[in-house]
Amino acid sequence: MVDLLEVSGLTKRFGGLVAVNNVSFSVREKEILSVIGPNGAGKSTLFKLISSFLRPTSGEVRLKGERISNLAPHIAARKGVVRTFQETTIFKNMSVRDNVIIAHHLRSRANLFGFFLGTVAAKADEAAFGQSADDILALLGLASLAGETARNLPHGHLRALGIAIGLATNPSILLLDEPFAGMNHDETMRMVSMVRRLRDLGLTILLVEHDMPAVMKISDRVVVLNFGQKIAEGTPPEIQANDKVIDAYLGSEDEAIGL
Amino acid sequence: MTQRAMTLSVKIASVAVFLAIVFIAVPVLIAASGRTDLYYTLTSVALLSIASAGVWLTFYIGRINIGQGAYALMGGYVSAILVVNHGWSFWPTLPVAGLFCAAASVLIGLPILRLRGVYFAMVTLTLTEVARLLALALPITNGAKGMVSIPLPGALSVFGLTIIPDFATLRNSRLAFYLLAVTLMVVCFAVMYRLVHSRIGKLCQSLQQNEELASSIGVNIAYLRVIAYAVSSFFGGVAGAIFAAISQSIYPSSFTVTDSVNFMLNCFLGGLGYVFGPMLGTLVLYFGWDLLFQTGQFQLLIYSGLMIVLMLVLPNGLLSLAAPTRKN
């Protein structure tokens, strides 16, 4: 397997706070890699650095050997690195379907002027995106909600829509920030198999999640952050047995409360 | 399919009716009633609605623009300076004024379009004032004394064929200005309509609703913002240039903060959700003031009172009456 994404010595400071501290790891092609850690450990910040939403204080990110830190977010997206947001982030006043259609932007062959004039290419784009959007919505079980205004969705479906938007950009690596938050077990498991299917289709996936059963089930490897630093890296069983991780993050099992 | 064909034919019919009204019915009615003063009022409405359309476009990308007066002023000066100091014919100065404003707006927009909400609103408000102060201070604008006695637009001919006659020789230059203004208005709103109903419109909406997400799906938000702003300023510049030609003069105070605010209000009144909102808004606000002129000292009271009532009844703009939108 090849390393698709390489994070080396990545550090981000906010004033006095070091949110991400000298973190290095790499992601292989067609891998599902989870990043876990306590609240405030720097996971989302790490994602923002990788997707160029933030500029690192030091260190860098490489995609297939090419440096992609310090770019504008839309350029990173163009290169195939796309993130979903931890906060439910959608285009509130558009329909669910329009949300997904617009997210096909990167795939369009016509340019702005072409859109304006309504050229053949633009019309073809239009038709293709509509089709693809319907497919994606069906895949994520949102098809019945296609016409609903996005702001009215309940929490769980918002998360799914966020993923649909990410998918529509046709990324080579998708960064999912807490995609299962607010989903019940059944839904989580459906999403898990969906994400796996995406991986099988050739997508590489980076995941931040607090839902441990899901993480352990889905991940090829896990990276653990604490106070901005990487404290462990390994396969799910290795992580589950790691004392440092249990201490900082997982906690020991407590039957009384079902955890 | 038949449904679609139906709405299409309805659309074509309403466009035809609209064109017939502005190009035929209005002049005929004015001639019949002898109300020639209405020409100027309607010309103003047309021009101000072009400038307001620009403001509307910036609303469409999620920016409250109270700086359109600056570009109208700039456009007016560019045209006036070219005509008076450089002997240009008026016609080429029209696009040049628009382009000049668009170019200027790119330079100004790059830094300030990063601002949002009220901050952007305030910076553009300041911009209007900066434009006025610059017009007072720069030598090329003739400062406080303004530029007066600007000649009327001359003839425009292409390949020896006179398309537009010399305005100075016309018996009714009001009609000529009216036709010029409404023609430009029609073009401007056609462009707007097309913009909004193409994918660009959706992209603009995506900016309005969530810039971060837009950039995460690969939209070059900075570029799109600047483009929209440039188009907006182009409209402002063109409107300003024609006003300079009509009044044959331009002063630093020809377009002020009040105008910028009015452009914005026109958009609100018509409805931010409708392409033709600014046109209707301008008509009502500008024409309304004129219509109330008989009420003398109570003019402002009645005018503002009506505005408040309109707002209470139709908070989403006049057009929400015809095309209601759902609010959850």
Add this chain to the structure above:
Amino acid sequence: MNQILKFVDVELYYDHVYALKGVSLEVNEGETVALIGANGAGKSSILRAITGLRKIRSGEIHYGGKRIDGAAPDEIVKMGIAMVPEGRRVFPYMTVRDNLLMGAFTRTGKSEIAASLEMVLGRFPRLKERYTQAAGTMSGGEQQMLVIGRALMAKPRLLLLDEPSLGVAPKLVQDIARSIVAINRDEKVSVLLVEQNSRMALRISQRAYALTTGSVALSGNSAELLTDDRVKRLYLGGEI
């Protein structure tokens, strides 16, 4: 046992779409009741209906024997119902202290409020450490503790919790779950808990309702539901 909360045939609409359709349920005094169900089933809508954030279209909501549907949110808070909303919603630019004091907004009596403050800080020592920090700068887990503490400051008889484990690290989820148990036990507060983490919810509650698309599909004793096949399949998952 005394019913503290009772829903009779409640219907709730957003525009023309129903979110709740003939929901009936009850919470007894001193009980912890869990509400589980898929996304969009209407769990949050139930809580919104109780607090008066959304008006119901038909049916009745009784609290302590009184009908409360139609009352304004502030009146309902005064009656002793406190809610921890979905997505935390701390007052981000206010200190931890001011956030907590806001929780006691409807109460009078300086010394009683001070006593509640002591109680909350005792229960969540982390909040004491962060006493003067702006709430918005705290970590997600800390914020979750803060909003629970804030709700307790109202000295409620009924506490509504909407997905308190959302986005919280496992270890903290445990802390929070233990706190809920302790609050229910020590402060004699009845709890209505909405949770996606059904296993946890069923463990710490006495009874539970499972919702599907706006109506109650299953209800009963939590311990029994934990072993119910349908529940296992839908909400707990067989293997991990």
Add this chain to the structure above:
Amino acid sequence: MEQVIANGFYLGAQYALIALGLTLIFALMNVLNFAHGQMYVLGGFITYTVYGQLGLPFVVALLASGLTLAIIGALMEKFLFRTVIRRSLREESTMLLAAATAFFLDAIILLLFGEKQRGVPKIVKGVFNEGGIILPYDRLVVGALALIFIAAFVLYMQYSRVGRAMRALAQDRVAAQLMGVKVDRYSMIGFAMGAMLAGIVGGLLVTITGVNSGIGGPISIKAFLMVMIGGAGVVGGAIAGGFILGMMESVGLTVLREYGDVTYLVIFAALMVFLSIRPNGLMGKPWG
């Protein structure tokens, strides 16, 4: 130079007080109150009438200004802004309402009080003149009063129950509602307080700068500037913005006079550059 600093400081105190009410209303309702200046003018005219015309004590006049405006503010919130906010799709729509209200107040003020500039007898006579600083006593008094009002307001917002509720309301309406805050009532109180501040500062300043029916609009715009410099919706920002603008004017007018009449051009341009660099003002929150 001492004189310049003293001028700037006095001006700043007065500006800060003007900006406070505006920022309060903005924070609570997300309404950019275009009518703020008109409220200020109305306050000025009430003090003019009560103190200047009827000859009642200045304090009474000031109270009357504050009270009347508080009532007007409350009514405006209840009957105008509340309805529009509730019914409109985009919250910016209130800008049109605010502007219409501004015109309406302008019209009423013009009809009631006429077109002339008005002034009242000085509240204190004499001029302080020492150490290179010249400051009329009435300015000292007004400046001090402004500082007192600012401090009182800040303390009230920070430590009182009502103040806390209003801050909560500004940060999260729904959460505030869940705390038992009557959002409608507190919005009304907040709006009334913002209007009252405008009325009080109008009454205060009429003793020094007089008042006329036309200055409402310009005052609003100036207040917007201060609020933006400091950061919208933040009390500290309004105060900082007021003092900064006051100082910039005072220093600029002295330092830049050699370069011709460019002071305000420079001030405005500097503002634009500043905001481009700090998109949320000095201490503002994103989005305002």
Add this chain to the structure above:
Amino acid sequence: QNKELKIGFVGVTSGPAAAWGTSNVRSMQTRAAWINETGGVKIGDATYNVNIVTFDDQKDPKRAIAGMEKMAQEGIHYVVGPNVDDGAAAVRPVAEANGIIYFPYAFPKALYQKPASNAVLGMIANYQSGPAIYKYLKENKGVKTIAFVAANESDPLSQRDGGVEAAKALGLEVVAQNDTYQNDTRDFTPVLTPIVALKPDLLVLSGVAPANAPLLIRAARELGFEGLISTETAQDAKVLEEGAGEYANGFISVGGASTPEIASDAMKEFVARYTKMFGEYNDESNTKVYALEYILETLKANPAAINDVAEFKKTMDTFSAPNPYLKGDAKLSYVGTTSFGQKRQLAVPMVVNEYKDGAFQTLFVGTVD
């Protein structure tokens, strides 16, 4: 039954400059009501009641054009206003195309010089009164140094430039000429601090709005300024009294008619009627009583002009009538030859006033040609 004679007004009666247009409108309305009450005005064979048609242009040149169009539509040929430079310039095409003579209260020479021909300056321009005032002060009060301050707007800045030129021509030393203020300024101390430090003999408030004048005076005096203060436009005594109190004593400005030394009985009655009608007199109207009087008197002199401004223009060159507002045998006539090369100005007496304890006193009366 009397016929109706409509006379127009297009100017500013709301907003920050409301006082300018309001003093115009009210003086016209007062006079019209007076005429109508006493049987109307006889022009040629017909007797007319005067009807004043007003349009508030909100100080916006674009609206001013609309106003002028309205006047044309109403068949009006004589319009008073606009009040500011840009508006006066903007309405010119409409006025000329529709045969309207208008009487701006704005000073740009281009409005009154050929080829322009339909504008008649309604008052004394600053470039006419300024030199006279400076000369008087130089000779009588020993003024040697002079400082200017103006609002950052077209009208005041133009007036300042004119003033500076005039002062230099008189050999005065101009010590400050670049100081400007935003028109929304409420506290002038910062503006005046550097100027007062220069200790000029005379401080000129160029084109100052009546609302700002007392504030400027007060700030200057409180900063310890001891020289003279003057302006070239009309002011209101009450406003000065309320805003600056005794600080305003000695302030020099330009009036037109009502100072006790020169006012005729007719002027006194005018003031009384104005006060009765509107509650309070505005001294700015002293310069503004004339426009309507001129229009009516000229029409009387040549009734053919009632619908034909060419006739009006012809009459202007030779027109002369008694000035009812001044004691003695002052005349109404058209002047402006020196300034504009044609008679496009009302011969309003140039009354230079000095404010003293709540009223104006005449310093000297000059004329313009």
